[in-house]
Amino acid sequence: MFAVKCAAIIAALHAIQASAFSTHQSPLTHHRRVPLYANNQDLETANNDGPSSSSRRHAALQISAAAAAVVAGSYPSDAHAEDADTGKLIEFTVNNLDGDEGSTGTFVIKTHPEWAPIGVERFEALAESSFFDGCRVFRVLPGFVSQFGINGNPEVQAKWRSQNLRDDPVRVTNKRGTVVFATAGPNTRTTQLFINLSDRNSFLDKQGFSPLGEVVSGMDVVERFYSGYGEGAPAGKGPNQGLIQAKGNEYLESAYPKLSYFSKVSVK
Incomplete structure (x- = not known):
């Protein structure tokens, strides 16, 4: 053997x-494949x-x-192959769907500790502490990913910037609806996450991106996150992550008012 x-x-x-x-x-x-870095x-x-x-x-x-x-002896498998009931359901209420302030909806993420226990622990802790409330979905690339997880208050965000996580092995594949931490390299996960928008993202498996959960309802809502600003700076005209870190929602609300955002996140 x-x-x-x-x-x-x-x-x-x-x-x-x-x-x-x-x-x-x-x-x-x-x-299209580079921009999953955390900054x-x-x-x-x-x-x-x-x-x-x-x-x-x-x-x-x-x-x-x-x-x-x-x-x-393990390789990424289908995201639905292991269906343990050990995770939590986390509901996100979203405003500014399609860039319209009056348009709202909800989606639910189910965490899977058997997929990525370290990542799940951090994600659930962030949700339970209301970290995601008010967070903008600052980077939406249709057919690829939607990225979020920089707190609107720079003082809150600063407390997390050095709290890096060890990587989880990739146990399931990156497919549409899976939720994954963004990174700046090995063992650099902190608070930023993305939702895969395509079943063609399996190339991310070999790059070490380990899904920690999946959208179990409301994927149609996820598909309506505002995408009109395109890729983030400096590669595109979208929000600059450095400025989000430094100025928070003050910067985003004035320069990118149509971004979809989470008005409430609750753990079921």
């Missing part, structure tokens, strides 16, 4: 190296390092993840 696992590791390393070091084939070089500084650094250094870093991360998965 050990010999079989070793052979599997070697095959995985060869496949990853061939993919990661081929010209412009790494997901990190693809505009714009990290995103800008990844884009400006050049294909050689970013490919080497990404290949190293992929090799580590692949080796760990083979040794553990």
Whole structure:
């Protein structure tokens, strides 16, 4: 059995190296696939390092993840394959659907501790402390992801910036409706999350993005988060995450008033 696992590791390393070091084939070089970093500084650094250094870093991360998965004997599975009732239901009430202040709706996330226990513990703690109340969905890319999780009060947000989490292994695949922490690299999860809007996001599995829950009702509401501002700065004209961190909702309400936001988040 050990010999079989070793052979599997070697095959995985060869496949990853061939993919990661081929010209412009790494997901990190693809505009639609880069922007799950927790802040714009990290995103800008990844884009400006050049294909050689970013490919080497990404290949190293992929090799580590692949080796760990083979040794553990576990690979990402369908997000609905394991259906334990150990998680919680968290209801989000949303304002500004489609950018219209008078349009509201709700969606519910079910957490799955068996998928990502470390991430679930943080997510539930944030929800129970009303951290998400008033948070804007500051980055919505249709067919890809909706991202949120920077508190509207800079003083509150500052308390969390250094409270990084260890990564959870990726046990289920990134598919439409799954909820995942954004990162700035290994072991950097804090408060930002995204909801996958597509079943084509499985490439995120190899990048270490571990789903912690899923939208079990109201996905039609999630699809109505306002997306008109596009990608965030500096890659696009949308909100600058650095300014959100520094100025909070004061900045967003004046410069990006149509953003959808959570008026109330409750744990059931």
